[in-house]
Amino acid sequence: MIPNKTPYYEIRTASNHAAHIDAVKGIVDGYPIVFNERASIGDLFYEEIAPHACDDADITDVKFLINHNDDMIPLARHRRGKRSTMDIEIDDHGVKMKTQLDVENNSTARELCSAIIRGDIDDMSFRFGIVVEGDEWSDLDKPMPIRRITKIAKIAEFSAVNDGAYPQTEIHARSAGTLENEKKALDNARAAALDNEKRAAETAQAALRLEIEKILFLEEQKQ
Numbered sequence: 001m002i003p004n005k006t007p008y009y010e011i012r013t014a015s016n017h018a019a020h021i022d023a024v025k026g027i028v029d030g031y032p033i034v035f036n037e038r039a040s041i042g043d044l045f046y047e048e049i050a051p052h053a054c055d056d057a058d059i060t061d062v063k064f065l066i067n068h069n070d071d072m073i074p075l076a077r078h079r080r081g082k083r084s085t086m087d088i089e090i091d092d093h094g095v096k097m098k099t100q101l102d103v104e105n106n107s108t109a110r111e112l113c114s115a116i117i118r119g120d121i122d123d124m125s126f127r128f129g130i131v132v133e134g135d136e137w138s139d140l141d142k143p144m145p146i147r148r149i150t151k152i153a154k155i156a157e158f159s160a161v162n163d164g165a166y167p168q169t170e171i172h173a174r175s176a177g178t179l180e181n182e183k184k185a186l187d188n189a190r191a192a193a194l195d196n197e198k199r200a201a202e203t204a205q206a207a208l209r210l211e212i213e214k215i216l217f218l219e220e221q222k223q
Contacts, residue, residue, distance in 0.1 A: 045145045047147045048147075060080045061077070061080075062097075063077050065158070075108065088155075097158050123162075126157065140190050145190075
């Protein structure tokens with residue numbers, strides 16, 4: 001398996017893990033990140049997030065948005081050293097968020113609560129970056145390799161999303177530039193694997209040549 005570092009923001013969706021809500025108080029909680037759940041990323045590769053991948057992640061400023069719309073005013077925010085309106089907890093299942101939305105003064109918060117209650121929105125998503133500090137690739141010789149993320153540097157944002165099922169949400173939520181970065185990450189991993197194979201073959205050939213030379217030398221000594 002090939003370790004790799006990839007410099008860009010990525011969006012991921014935890015499918016089949018609905019947000020929950022207290023209709024009266026506007027309390028929303030859910031798991032935007034779920035460990036050991038495999039997903040198809042843009043039909044390029046399968047990906048899963050390892051337990052403890054987020055243990056050292058930077059969560060000093062994490063916003064809660066809708067559909068990753070960074071132009072909107074955050075509905076909640078987790079910030080270290082400042083007043084926070086969202087709690088984040090990492091457990092064996094994944095990364096959990098909980099917030100009490102301002103349904104009294106914020107019409108967008110009321111609309112989101114209504115959509116969750118009605119079941120129109122029932123999935124959570126997250127954005128991480130700038131660098132995936134640890135990942136491992138396997139099955140690089142197959143049409144759909146496997147990428148296992150072992151260390152996330154920063155969690156930038158959680159979102160309630162319209163479409164949470166893989167792979168459709170991934171395609172819907174990303175820009176063309178982000179998908180291109182995904183392709184580059186896969187290409188780099190495959191290139192590194194081929195380079196390692198080439199070096200291993202060259203090392204084996206050098207060892208074989210050395211062994212042959214030893215045998216020839218011993219034969220010459222006997223003569």
